[in-house]
């Protein structure tokens with residue numbers, strides 16, 4: 001059975017009687033033990049999609065349409081209590097900000113063991129033993145001492161390791177990692193990412209790896225979904241996406257990633273312009289104000305999602321864009 | 332933590348010393364001669380002189396201060412210079428338990444009401460419960476305590492006759508007699524305090540509930556109870572404790588006022604009578620004790636900080 005399947009997900013915010021669509025159409029899926037990357041600029045709706053799966057959309061936010069199937073069950077239809085049962089033990093989440101994501105006044109031991117005691121029914125003793133194992137597993141030395149400590153006594157990288165241990169602690173089948181390394185030093189980013197990826201593989205846990213950096217997912221994810229303006233605009237295996245990015249936005253993202261296989265002085269080209277404001281209506285393709293290939297149809301009609309084998313893309317001019325890129329010989 | 336506690340304790344002693352010194356010199360600089368006041372009717376010049384000598388008032392101010400300070404350290408605050416001339420410590424020892432009983436009972440009642448009210452209104456924001464709590468808090472804050480005291484006496488003592496209107500019975504004569512005399516004044520004193528704390532808990536909790544670490548805690552699938560008591564409250568209480576420290580001062584001053592309405596002869600009564608009679612040793616002693624309560628309740632708050640916040644305890 002497919003582990004997680006997000007289908008045509010739309011998320012709205014309603015405030016003071018006014019409603020805006022923040023996520024228009026998110027969709028991707030992954031099997032047990034796989035890693036699925038979700039990539040896009042900040043504001044593209046990645047976090048909201050993950051939070052919807054956790055049932056932790058904040059006040060005023062709601063799933064407007066679509067489904068999120070976890071092991072075949074639509075979690076958007078679950079009661080709060082049933083969803084709560086799933087959290088931690090079915091789906092766990094790692095957040096972006098290690099500095100603020102741990103409770104400053106509770107010990108590491110408390111934060112690491114409370115879930116296990118509740119969800120796995122472990123005794124205080126057994127939970128502590130497992131906590132020590134987990135800390136060792138995420139590469140924290142002297143776990144006995146660390147258990148007694150508080151978040152402020154740990155570095156950012158160390159805290160994120162603790163977060164990974166917490167996420168793994170109740171033996172979930174799926175972990176949603178929302179930009180787990182964005183706030184860390186560059187040198188530590190790679191370590192944490194490799195650790196997360198390895199542990200999920202070792203434990204057979206599915207991983208949704210959310211990031212705004214297309215460069216870092218190549219090595220860790222089997223499949224990639226690219227999100228723009230609240231929509232998944234391209235979906236493919238990591239290899240296909242790198243070799244043949246079809247959506248102009250994906251191409252732009254790739255051009256802004258430093259690559260080892262190109263001459264060092266190849267200039268990085270960030271995608272010019274800013275992401276769309278979700279409160280302003282924008283007909284047609286949401287990328288058209290920034291797109292070098294935009295034509296009249298782009299400004300009027302939403303491009304449908306079309307598949308060529310396993311490679312899916314939503315762009316009226318994908319053929320042209322892809323062809324031209326090949327001719328430029330950048331790939 | 333130990334050095335932090337020691338530092339704070341020594342700091343409190345210094346503050347106490349400063350307060351004592353200030354009180355001593357201020358009373359002597361205030362116009363008005365206590366001896367003249369004492370011997371208002373009787374007494375010629377030589378009687379006044381004799382009195383001065385016997386009270387040591389003929390020495391230099393600094394020597395007087397030294398003697399007074401030395402005596403104070405030994406627990407001798409002198410005698411009242413009015414009426415029965417009881418030792419000041421005796422008068423204070425009689426009054427202190429009354430004021431403390433009243434303040435502590437008011438404190439306990441206030442907290443017992445404020446904490447659940449604050450939690451309820453924060454977790455059910457904008458609900459009928461929240462509105463009710465906000466309204467009650469607003470009322471509680473806008474009613475002067477002596478006015479509330481009179482209202483309570485009229486309703487519960489005079490009309491309904493459920494509780495005694497005035498007076499004080501020590502705890503040693505039984506819980507109910509003690510409690511029944513104190514409950515109305517305690518409500519009068521504690522209402523504003525309770526309103527402040529409930530509001531503070533509400534706003535502090537609302538802030539905490541939005542935090543990243545609460546989202547993390549929710550993502551673990553914890554029970555609502557674990558979320559509230561294991562994660563949200565311990566954080567939300569940190570700023571509340573500061574306010575409790577400040578508001579406790581307010582509560583003591585409220586007790587001093589309300590004591591008079593209920594004819595409880597506590598510190599407030601002693602202080603006011605002392606001032607009216609120009610009974611300086613009594614005033615000095617009472618101010619000293621009230622300051623001590625202030626300083627040490629603040630010290631307690633600081634220590635509580637360390638208990639609840641590891642960032643303070645461990646640094």
Ligand SMILES: Nc1ncnc2c1ncn2[C@@H]1O[C@H](COP(=O)(O)OP(=O)(O)O)[C@@H](O)[C@H]1O
Nearest residue numbers: 013022041042043044045046047048049058278
């Ligand atoms: N609580 C909220 N209220 C209103 N808008 C929100 C809220 N949370 C997110 N948004 C908006 O929704 C869009 C998607 O947000 P998010 O999913 O956090 O993006 P990402 O994680 O891809 O950076 C952004 O434009 C953001 O401003």
Ligand code: SF4
Nearest residue numbers: 285288291298315316
């Ligand atoms: S649909 Fe049009 S505007 Fe949108 S990405 Fe494709 S070419 Fe650009």
Ligand SMILES: [Mg+2]
Nearest residue numbers: 046047178179
């Ligand atoms: Mg995000």
